[in-house]
Amino acid sequence: MLNLYYLASSGLQTGQQALIVTGNNLANATNPNYSRQNIILGATGGRMTSSGYFGNGVRVEGVVRAFDEYTNERVRGTDTLLRASEAHYAKMSALDLEFGRTYNGIDAKLNSLFNALKDISKQPTDGNYRSSAFTALKELTSRFNKLSDELIHQEQKNNQDIRESVNNINQLTGQLANLNREILNRQSVDGSGAFDLLDRRDALLQALSQQTGIATQIDGRTGAVDVTLSNGHMLVNGDQASALEVTTDDSNPGRQRVAYRNVDNIIIPLDDRTLDKGRLGGLLAFRNQDLPEIGNRLNELALYLSDRFNEVNSQGYDLNSDQGGDIFSYRLPRAIANRNNTGKAELSVAGINTDAEAGTVAKPQDYTLRFEGGQWRVTRTADGSEVA
Incomplete structure (x- = not known):
């Protein structure tokens, strides 16, 4: 009778505990940050008698999370690439809306101009035709000018988004550090x-990986986590x-750069190419690749x-028989000094050659001029290759 009592009692107790675990799982069914929990049951042993072995019932050996770090890491790795693509796509879509206007684009304006010039060619002295041109x-x-202003606006907005992403990263890492402390305290108490x-x-x-690429090292005993950047x-x-x-x-006062402050309080500028994942990676790719390329082509x-x-207008004459002058004027490219420069040398751009036959057509690129080893070196800023 006593053994039957223990069997029934253990069964009821473990059943009640199993229902608690199941109820907790059901209550968190819509909680996206909840990991399902499983109850582990085991036999309580028994005793050998002359009639054979008789068990003493069931017991709860523990409750575990339905958790796979490898799977979670793969999900984070995929998500961080997705977030980079989403941020990049959103930025490019905003530019496409402005540059893709068919009714008010550059091609439409050029067609209107050429039609107006065609009319002038028929009656060069007609005031109405000249006014239309x-x-x-x-x-x-x-x-x-509007498209150029839009590129500047997009760069400014992108810089704000970069700062916001960096702030989010710092908030998340701070919360993780505090959470590690709580996890360790919980483990040490009970x-x-x-x-x-x-x-x-x-x-x-998961939230941190959406901002930038990370690598994690989880302590299997405590559950605390160490996090590093991809680099x-x-x-x-x-x-x-x-x-x-x-x-x-340092080389461009109008440009922002992401840096890392180490434990010794030293600021280390980071290579943007190592921050190519997450929302931050998408924003940096847009700033470093697409904006310069579009701006240079424009x-x-x-x-x-x-x-x-x-050139064509200078070959003709106006209504007063004076030789034609320039119709358009434009600003020359800027030469920006590195703020760490110690010398007194100055650089300016005097002119641009657009004559393809001359073989020295201006190319839409950024260049860096350095004085090294007693001589000047000109390199392409994008890849560091030397210009002859």
Whole structure:
């Protein structure tokens, strides 16, 4: 009778505990940051009698999270690439809306200008035709300027988004460091698994991976996590967090650069190419690749058109029989000094050649001029290759 009592009692107790675990799972069914929990049951042993072996019932050996770090890491790795693509796509879509206007684009303005010039060619002295041509020239100029202003606006907005992403990263790493401290404290107090804290840890890691590429090292005993950037710089080490910062690029005061502040409080500028994942990676790719390329192509087109119109107009005469002058004017490229320069040398751009036959056509690229080893070196800023 006594054995039957223990069998029934253990069965009821474990059944009740199993229902608690199941109920907790059901209650968190819509919680995206919850990991399902499983109850582990085991036999309580038994005794050998002359009639054979008789068990003493069932017992709860533990509760575990339905958790696979390898799977979570793969999901984070995929998500961080997706977030980079989404950020990049959003930025390019905004530009496409402005540059893709068919009714008010550069091609439409050029067609209007050429039609107006065609009318002038029939009656060069007609005031109405001349006025229409000047209006078309102004509209074309206005369109170029508007697109240039839009690129500047997009760069400024992108810089704000970069700062926001860096701030988000710092907030998340700070929360992870604090959470590591809580996990370690929970473990030291009662030695039990802090499942709620571990769920919060995974949610924070997921959010962090959406901002930038990370690598993680989880302590299998405590559940605390160390986090590094893809390039190896430590972001979270136990209950200590390191910060990213947005600084000014030494070689371009108008350009922002992401840097890492280490434990010795030293700021280390990061190579943007190592920050190619997450939302931050998409924003940097847009700033470093697409904006310069689009801006250079726009400037190249404007430069070529203005020079050719000026050249043709200078070959004719106005109504007063005076030789024609320039129709368009434009600003020359800027030469920006590195703020760490110690010498007194200055650089300026005096002119641009757009004559393809001369073999020295201006190319839409950024160049860096350095004085090294007693001589000047000119390299392409994008890839560092030397210009002959």
